[in-house]
Every structure is written in structure tokens, then in C-alpha cells.
Amino acid sequence: MAKDFSSFLGLEGASRKKSCLKALLPFMKGEMISLGGGLPHPSTFPFYSLSADIKSMDSSAKGKAGSSVSDLVTVPHGPQPGKIESLSATLQYGAGNGIKSLREFCKEHVRRMHCPQYQDWDVILTAGNTDAFSKVISMLCNRGDKILVEEWTYPAALELIEPLGIGHVPVSMDGEGMSAVALKDLLDNWGSNPEQANDAKPRVVYLIPTGQNPTGATMSIQRRRDIMQVAQEHDLILIEDDPYYYLQFFVGEKDKVTGETIGWMPSLFSMDTDGRVIRLDTFSKTLAPGCRVGYMSLNVQFTTIVQYHNEVTIQQPSGFSQGLLAEMLVSHWGQEGYARYLTENVRTEYLKRTQFMQGCFKKYVNLSLADFIEPSAGMFLWIKIAVDKHPRYGAVADSVLMLELFRKCVEKNVLMVPGWQFSCKPKPSNIDFADLMNAAYDEQANYVRATFAHATFEQMEHGIIRFGEALNEAFAK
Numbered sequence: 001m002a003k004d005f006s007s008f009l010g011l012e013g014a015s016r017k018k019s020c021l022k023a024l025l026p027f028m029k030g031e032m033i034s035l036g037g038g039l040p041h042p043s044t045f046p047f048y049s050l051s052a053d054i055k056s057m058d059s060s061a062k063g064k065a066g067s068s069v070s071d072l073v074t075v076p077h078g079p080q081p082g083k084i085e086s087l088s089a090t091l092q093y094g095a096g097n098g099i100k101s102l103r104e105f106c107k108e109h110v111r112r113m114h115c116p117q118y119q120d121w122d123v124i125l126t127a128g129n130t131d132a133f134s135k136v137i138s139m140l141c142n143r144g145d146k147i148l149v150e151e152w153t154y155p156a157a158l159e160l161i162e163p164l165g166i167g168h169v170p171v172s173m174d175g176e177g178m179s180a181v182a183l184k185d186l187l188d189n190w191g192s193n194p195e196q197a198n199d200a201k202p203r204v205v206y207l208i209p210t211g212q213n214p215t216g217a218t219m220s221i222q223r224r225r226d227i228m229q230v231a232q233e234h235d236l237i238l239i240e241d242d243p244y245y246y247l248q249f250f251v252g253e254k255d256k257v258t259g260e261t262i263g264w265m266p267s268l269f270s271m272d273t274d275g276r277v278i279r280l281d282t283f284s285k286t287l288a289p290g291c292r293v294g295y296m297s298l299n300v301q302f303t304t305i306v307q308y309h310n311e312v313t314i315q316q317p318s319g320f321s322q323g324l325l326a327e328m329l330v331s332h333w334g335q336e337g338y339a340r341y342l343t344e345n346v347r348t349e350y351l352k353r354t355q356f357m358q359g360c361f362k363k364y365v366n367l368s369l370a371d372f373i374e375p376s377a378g379m380f381l382w383i384k385i386a387v388d389k390h391p392r393y394g395a396v397a398d399s400v401l402m403l404e405l406f407r408k409c410v411e412k413n414v415l416m417v418p419g420w421q422f423s424c425k426p427k428p429s430n431i432d433f434a435d436l437m438n439a440a441y442d443e444q445a446n447y448v449r450a451t452f453a454h455a456t457f458e459q460m461e462h463g464i465i466r467f468g469e470a471l472n473e474a475f476a477k
């Protein structure tokens with residue numbers, strides 16, 4: 001069983017209660033005639049059917065990765081025993097944890113992929129990891145608290161907590177993501193730095209363990225074990241935001257050294273024996289971001305609170321999304337079909353893309369001026385710019401040289417994200433086009449982030465050619 005984490009709840013989490021109207025739901029079964037809940041009558045829903053043309057994953061389509069074989073699927077009209085909820089049920093109000101068939105599919109998927117090591121864990125549907133993260137923060141943190149984050153991190157996470165008066169403390173990273181040694185060192189010595197004198201020791205860590213945004217780093221198995229050990233030693237909650245988990249490029253391929261088939265990285269959640277990891281999964285990178293559906297795996301002390309929060313905010317993800325996802329995943333693909341889809345489609349597409357962009361980079365960019373660590377997962381190349389090779393290095397601030405490079409890139413019509421956007425240092429508010437073109441930020445952010453996820457192969461090649469030219473010109477004088 002999970003440890004007792006009640007002392008980790010913030011004021012909001014500790015005082016969140018079940019919505020009293022939702023407490024009526026368990027009565028609605030058997031012979032009960034409900035004149036209770038104010039559910040609108042389905043005859044007033046102007047949606048007579050909900051269908052989608054989806055990728056076929058049946059065995060006859062097997063082996064045709066990337067093939068265009070499709071299936072027309074329709075959310076059932078009436079109740080079908082053992083199958084998914086009917087259209088009128090998916091479009092109706094429900095409990096705050098998502099429709100049963102989809103939630104159970106996600107839970108079974110988590111059980112197969114992550115083999116949780118304690119009993120009282122559960123899965124709750126979310127409107128994606130952005131929504132999930134905001135709910136976890138409001139459950140655990142109070143104004144004045146500080147959370148620990150990777151030294152380069154997803155800006156939206158920091159943008160969410162800042163107006164809530166919740167601070168963040170960066171933890172150093174290397175090619176394998178957050179350093180366990182740095183995390184331990186920071187916590188062992190917490191308070192010895194005068195800047196921390198008035199701050200409570202952080203108890204929550206936010207990290208992106210696989211194909212990290214922006215660095216592309218993936219934690220090794222040993223690094224994950226080491227982080228878990230520090231988490232136990234210092235009694236931490238880990239928020240494992242893992243949208244790029246299924247974009248592990250080498251899963252299913254043979255290891256060049258051992259010849260063994262490469263498997264999925266064990267998640268932090270899979271190593272957790274205490275219930276201290278809150279795992280956030282999303283369909284945004286595996287199906288489509290516009291679904292706005294994800295799922296959170298965590299101990300039931302916490303799922304209950306997130307469910308209460310959903311009851312008074314989103315209620316549950318959109319019924320259209322849930323209905324179509326359930327029809328596709330539960331009634332058509334099944335667990336095996338979804339697993340095959342992830343490895344044969346999502347993973348292989350991004351593998352092709354990363355290899356192509358890396359190839360272009362090596363061909364068209366002066367590698368003594370810009371280079372990256374090859375990512376094994378995710379969507380990003382984190383490109384380090386050798387500002388020390390610039391003829392004016394030392395005479396002007398690094399940030400000015402980086403700004404000049406950004407301007408050159410824009411002039412050449414190629415856009416990459418300036419590294420400072422992922423920095424933990426305070427950023428100016430309401431940055432606009434003029435700020436990006438004119439203001440220099442953060443002396444140590446000598447990186448740019450490029451994604452191979454979205455552009456066409458032709459655009460990627462031209463983009464990298466333009467970047468190579470911009471770099472050469474920016475470093476010419």
C-alpha cells in the first residue's frame with residue numbers, strides 16, 4: 001500500500017471536498033427512478049451519430065506501417081453490454097474521473113507498461129498534461145512554496161506557478177536529465193545558503209524524464225533509480241510529466257552491442273514502492289493534442305482529490321473526445337493494437353524525422369560553432385552555440401551575440417526557440433515580437449531548440465541550410 005501522504009497536501013488540496021451533487025451518482029442504479037441530478041434530456045442533444053475514419057490496426061493491416069488502411073468507427077447509439085458507453089452517455093454529465101471504458105483501458109495500459117509496485121494506485125482522466133499539472137500543483141502547493149525543476153524546463157510549467165506565488169529552484173542537469181547528485185546535494189544542504197534561509201525545504205519535484213523539453217535528454221535506468229533513492233531519502237513527491245515517453249526511437253530495434261531487443265525505459269512510476277510518483281500521460285503526442293485527453297496515474301489518496309477538483313472545473317474531458325477515443329481504443333484497436341500503433345507508427349515516424357534532421361545538421365552546419373547531444377526520444381534538438389568562437393566574444397555579452405544569431409535566423413526565414421525561454425531565471429513579462437527581436441536575455445542560455453516534429457522533410461532541410469548560413473554570417477564579424 002502507498003504511504004500516508006496527507007501531510008503533503010497544500011491548503012487547497014486538504015480542503016477540497018466531494019461535490020455534494022456528485023455524491024448522488026452511486027444511487028443511480030438498479031430500479032432507481034432518478035428525479036435527482038439535473039441531467040439534460042438526450043433528445044435535446046442535436047448529435048445523432050458520432051463517427052470517425054481512423055487508422056486501421058487490425059491484423060490484416062499488420063506490417064503495413066504508415067499504410068492508409070482506415071476503419072470507420074461509430075460510437076454506439078444505445079447501451080451495449082461489455083462495450084463502451086452509448087453516445088448519449090458519453091455526451092452526458094458524469095463523475096469527475098472520465099468515462100469508465102476509457103479510464104479502464106488507460107489503467108490496463110498503465111498496468112501493462114509500468115507494472116506498478118503498490119496496490120492502491122488508480123488512473124483518472126485529465127484534459128491533458130497541462131491540466132493535470134495545474135491540478136497537482138493546486139493539490140500540493142501553497143503560495144510561498146518552492147518546487148524543484150530541471151535547470152532547463154518547459155516554460156508553461158513555470159508560467160503556471162509564478163502567478164500563484166509558487167517559486168522554483170533549478171537542479172543541474174547533464175546529458176541524462178536531472179542530476180541525482182545535484183538533487184541530493186541541494187536538499188542535504190538546504191538552508192545553508194542565506195537565500196534559502198526563509199524557505200521551507202522543497203518537497204515536490206517536477207521533471208520530464210524522457211525526451212526532455214527542451215534538452216531532449218532521456219534519463220538512464222540508473223539515473224531513474226538514483227532519483228528515486230533521493231526521493232525516498234528526502235521524502236519527495238515526483239511529478240513525472242512524460243508526454244514524450246512513447247517517442248523512444250530505439251524501442252523494438254536490436255541493440256548494436258548486445259544484440260538484444262531494446263525495450264521501453266522503466267518509468268519513475270514503475271519504480272515507485274511508496275506512492276510518491278504522480279505520473280502524467282497524455283494522448284497529445286500519441287494521438288492528437290486537440291483530443292485534450294490524458295490520464296494521471298497516482299495513489300488513491302491523490303486521485304480522489306483530483307477527481308473532486310475535476311468535479312468543480314472541467315467535470316471530465318469532452319464527451320466527443322472520450323467517446324471517439326473509447327470507440328477506437330477499446331472497441332477497435334485494443335491494448336495490442338494501441339501498443340503496435342505506438343511502436344510501428346509514432347516511434348518510427350519520429351525516428352525517421354530525427355535521423356533526417358540530424359543528417360542535415362551534420363551536412364550543412366559548421367559543427368565547431370553549433371552542436372547537440374543526439375536525443376534518443378522526444379521531438380527536440382537542443383543546440384549548443386559555441387559563442388566563445390565568436391570574434392567579439394568577451395567584448396560583448398553572450399546574450400547579445402545570441403540575440404544577433406536569432407535576428408539572423410529570422411532574416412533568413414528560419415525560426416528556432418531561443419534557449420533563454422527555457423531558463424529558470426526570471427523573464428520579462430508579456431514578451432512580444434519587438435522584445436524577441438531587440439532585447440537580450442540571460443547570459444548563460446547559449447542554446448537554441450529546434451524541433452523535427454512538424455516541418456516537412458524538405459522544409460527541415462531548407463531550415464537547417466538557412467540556420468547554417470545564419471550561424472556563419474552571425475559569427476563572421
Ligand code: PMP
Nearest residue numbers: 021037038039093312313314315
Ligand atoms: N452553473 C450552473 C448554475 C449550473 O446549473 C451548471 C450545470 N449544472 C453549471 C454551471 C455547469 O456548467 P458546465 O456543464 O458548462 O460546466
Ligand code: PLP
Nearest residue numbers: 128129130154208213241282284
Ligand atoms: N508537458 C510537457 C513537458 C510538454 O512538452 C507539453 C507539450 O508541449 C505538455 C506538457 C503539454 O501537454 P498536453 O497537451 O497534454 O497538455
